[in-house]
Structures are given as C-alpha cells and as structure tokens.
Amino acid sequence: MPQPDDELLAFDTSGLEDWDERRARAALDGGHGALYRNHLRIALQLDAWAQAESRRTDVDARYRAGYTQALRDMAAFLRQTYYLPAGPE
Numbered sequence: 001m002p003q004p005d006d007e008l009l010a011f012d013t014s015g016l017e018d019w020d021e022r023r024a025r026a027a028l029d030g031g032h033g034a035l036y037r038n039h040l041r042i043a044l045q046l047d048a049w050a051q052a053e054s055r056r057t058d059v060d061a062r063y064r065a066g067y068t069q070a071l072r073d074m075a076a077f078l079r080q081t082y083y084l085p086a087g088p089e
Contacts, residue, residue, distance in 0.1 A: 003037075003041070005025075005028050005037070008037060008040040008041065008044075009021070009024060009025075009040070011043070011044075011047075011079065015072075015076070016076050016079065016080060017076075018080050019079070019080060020080075023080075023081055024036075024079070024080075024081060027081045027084060032084045032085060032086070035084060035085075036081065036084060039078040039079070039081075039083060039084075040078070040079060042075075042078055043074075043075035043076075043078045043079050044075075046071045046072070046074055046075035046078070047071075047072070047075055049071050050068045050071035050072050050075070053067055053068045053071065054068045
C-alpha cells in the first residue's frame with residue numbers, strides 16, 4: 001500500500017539547506033510525482049542505513065562519520081528534488 005504524501009514528507013527539514021515545501025509538493029503533483037515519491041522512500045532507507053552505520057564499532061570513527069554523512073547528504077539531495085529530471089525548480 002502506498003504511503004500518503006504527508007507521511008513521506010514527515011522528516012526534519014532543519015538541516016536541509018535548500019528545503020522548499022512548495023517545491024516538494026509541486027514535484028509530488030507534477031509529471032515526475034511517482035519518481036519523487038520513490039526518491040522520498042529511498043531517502044527513508046538511507047536514513048535507516050545511516051543510523052545503523054553510526055552504531056558500528058568495527059571501523060575507524062572518522063570513516064564512520066564520513067560514511068554516515070554521505071548517506072545523509074544523499075537523502076537530503078533526494079528530498080530537495082535535486083535528482084528529478086528537471087532538477088530543483
């Protein structure tokens with residue numbers, strides 16, 4: 001069963017440099033809405049992956065911090081519509 005859009009957009013936006021809810025909602029309603037919904041679902045998985053990686057103890061702390069930051073950055077880019085065919089509008 002698909003997740004409601006409000007549920008997909010229920011994340012902390014305080015760390016996003018270029019968050020625009022109007023742009024996100026327009027993307028959901030636009031021609032690439034299905035793709036953006038997929039991006040939002042991927043971002044949720046990246047968040048979970050980053051959380052799991054942050055608890056690892058078998059790697060160097062700097063490596064772990066960089067890896068989790070990269071996962072969080074990718075989730076942020078997906079949420080900010082950067083990877084839609086038209087890019088951020």
